[in-house]
Amino acid sequence: MQEKFEKCVENMLEIIGENPKREGLLKTPTRVFKSYEFLTSGYKQDVKEILNDALFDSSNNEMVLVRDIEFYSLCEHHLLPFFGRAHIAYIPDKKVVGLSKIPRLVEVFARRLQIQEQLTEQIAEALMQNVGAKGVGVVLEARHLCVEMRGVQKANSTTSTSALRGLFLKNEKTREEFFSLINSPKQVRF
Numbered sequence: 034m035q036e037k038f039e040k041c042v043e044n045m046l047e048i049i050g051e052n053p054k055r056e057g058l059l060k061t062p063t064r065v066f067k068s069y070e071f072l073t074s075g076y077k078q079d080v081k082e083i084l085n086d087a088l089f090d091s092s093n094n095e096m097v098l099v100r101d102i103e104f105y106s107l108c109e110h111h112l113l114p115f116f117g118r119a120h121i122a123y124i125p126d127k128k129v130v131g132l133s134k135i136p137r138l139v140e141v142f143a144r145r146l147q148i149q150e151q152l153t154e155q156i157a158e159a160l161m162q163n164v165g166a167k168g169v170g171v172v173l174e175a176r177h178l179c180v181e182m183r184g185v186q187k188a189n190s191t192t193s194t195s196a197l198r199g200l201f202l203k204n205e206k207t208r209e210e211f212f213s214l215i216n217s218p219k220q221v222r223f
Contacts, residue, residue, distance in 0.1 A: 038066045072107055075144030083138060084163040087131035094167070096207070098122040099135045100215050108179050109146035117175030117191070120215040121156065123166040124200050124207070130164050149175050149194050157196035168200030170211040 039062035046053040046061065053062070100120040108115050119139050123130075142155045157171045172195045181188045200207045 106143040111179040115177040153194040170201040
């Protein structure tokens, strides 16, 4: 598979008018293969394995929020990066998930060819299905290099997407609390 991938990169370099045999490009096909192997590693990860090993009994029935989770992904339309921050909250139902598992969940889906709208939905669905939460709220804010580097070339524009499930969708006060928390200034000082 690696050899086939590297040959495609060599062909692409030739098509754009480069010489894949020149010194600076000799190892580029291998570097690109390794890069894409990492950037698409989410295809090889199992959400259930990541989340189910970290579910703990809890009497907590109040919102748990992890915000400002950095993520990087590749746009499935142009294979260009988009990146930003995820804000994820859920309301437990007798179980809480280890806090480090929420950023790992983001990584599983971000490390695939993706669109932001789908990434947001996938995170929300995975939490609802695997944690058994009473509700989930997910907001992603991102910059897209396909917008900034090509096309309309509008630097620093951001795209926000949200996915609400359960109580976050049905209960206005829960929804308001979630959006209020993710939009409030950070309280913790380090």
